[in-house]
Amino acid sequence: MSRLRNALLAGTFAGALGLGIAPAALAQELSFSQVERGRYLATASDCVACHTDIEEGGKRYAGGRGLETPFGTIYSSNLTPDEATGLGRWSRDEFYRALNEGISRDGSHLYPAMPYPHFTKMSREDADAIFAYLRTLEPVTAEIPENALPFPLSIRMSVAGWKLLFFDKEGFAVDPDQSEEWNRGRYLVDALAHCGACHTGKNLLGADKEDEYLRGGTLDNWYAPNIRGGVNGGLADWEAEDIVRFLGEGRSRHTAPMQRMGEVVGLSTQHLRDEDLMAIAVYLKSLDDAPREEAETPSQARFETGEAIYFDNCAACHSADRSGVPYIFAPLDSSNKVTAEDPSTAIRIILGGARAQQTEAVPSQIAMPPFAWKLTDQQVADVVTYLRAASDRKAGPVSAGEVEDMRAHLQEK
């Protein structure tokens, strides 16, 4: 049971870390209103993104957003203190249990679409602060739609089996060999911001694969790239400062956040303190990765076809030599999305276009136009294949079938 004790100890310590303060500064920081603290922690955890029906312009934190999972649609809960439909009757302990164990007030299991496998690492103090903040919200009466899940997943008890297999109620373990900043970064990434919910590969049952930690994951036809920043990592050629600007301002030399990551930056990370963003960056930059596998080279004819498509359609913005215009048009010679194992994100950007997320720091509009009307599946596959083969980090060819599937998905929407 040393694991449990560890967890408890770590939890207390991490509470301080999560706040971004050293234990010495604790006394001073505690006078800070707990509600304000909770608001900040809820922002860092991006609770609002899932618990607001953004598509339909719903009230903040009133829930009802349909989350697409590979298994069906799961609707988020109302977190406002409404007696009948929200958290009005919840106690602090019940709230902590929901985050820490994925159990609702009535004792039923929550689906892991609610990222409690990450929030379980959150300290009790931090959870209590978030609870205190949520109590201050205007109560909103909002019934949540029925989940659209197939049997047997529609039975909440099925989650019990899932938890048995994949859920570790493991607290946050401080690594004493690492700096305080590093530990704080890790706490933010793992316990609050749950970056791994998207950036870590999942097994067939939707659970994080430990050995795929932050090595890239697929969600709803997006590929969230490898964000390990050490040797061979997806962000190996990013400076810590680039990560800070990407998360804080929505622009970096390498790329900008788009639809999915744009939501995270727009709702959450742009509101975080620079020292917390730097802690995240320092932590990510410490994660090395295995060397890339040798990539298959496309035929010369295919390479040249892709190059011709690129020159005629893309060079105007991304430059003939693919070096782009940093901060405006992503350099494609080193793009992590282009050379990702799973090229979904690059393909969908080319078909559907993309917009760089606006932020308070950088409110400008930049968008890439869609090419679905103009390029065939084969042509998109050829241009991506060319970019992958010509990149600093070579990656193998892409088939027209992959583009066809993505096109069908985008047209369905």
Place this chain on the structure above:
Amino acid sequence: MTHYTRRQTLRLMLMAGTALAASRVLAAEYGRGAGMPWSPMSGEVPYYGTGADRFFSRDERLAVAAICARLIPSDEDGPGATEADVVTFIDRQMAGFYGRAQHWYMQGPFAEGTSTQGYQSEHPPAMLYRLALAELDDYCRSQRGGAFAELSEEDQDAVLTGLDEGEIAFERVSAKTFFDLVLENTVEGFFADPLYGGNRDMVGWRYVGFPGTRYDYRDFVGHNGAAIPLEPVSLQGRPGWSQP
């Protein structure tokens, strides 16, 4: 935004023009961005002429093709309206909103107008073609012994000159207006993007050395008048976009 140079800002402003229409409104308060709404897969797709639609009858098509072939002849100097398939361009235009004068003011009164006042006919272009072509063939049969398309090149040139110079008159429409319209449409069909049916294989563009629908010449800024050695490209691409 200290990292933006002035040149980058300029380019950024240009890019603002590419902002796309959106179907979904996302409230600014969610931090998904205020300003222009945006959604994927939307954009201004160019109008593809009128697809496979046709307006001309067989005889009308033969006559128009023959007229075009004289206006931009195929000779040792280069390809002409025939290679560019200009007649298909005009046929598709007549079947579409242009042929119907759909976005012109077409109520009376219809005055003569001067040469600088543009199209003055009470007939939409498609109807002008139909009425004029019928009279043209009648004229050729009675005066030259066959429909326009069947005449020798010399006879065809003489008839076209007659239309242009007002020596031949039609009863229901102005022969001169008809001539001017066909000439204008022929030039358009020779140089318009192949997307619209003419300028087949970009022969018109190749002929004059136009590199097509490109919009960035940064790599050639220092060229000072030298030819740009680029294959022309259409909105639909070019042969180089397909693997051999």
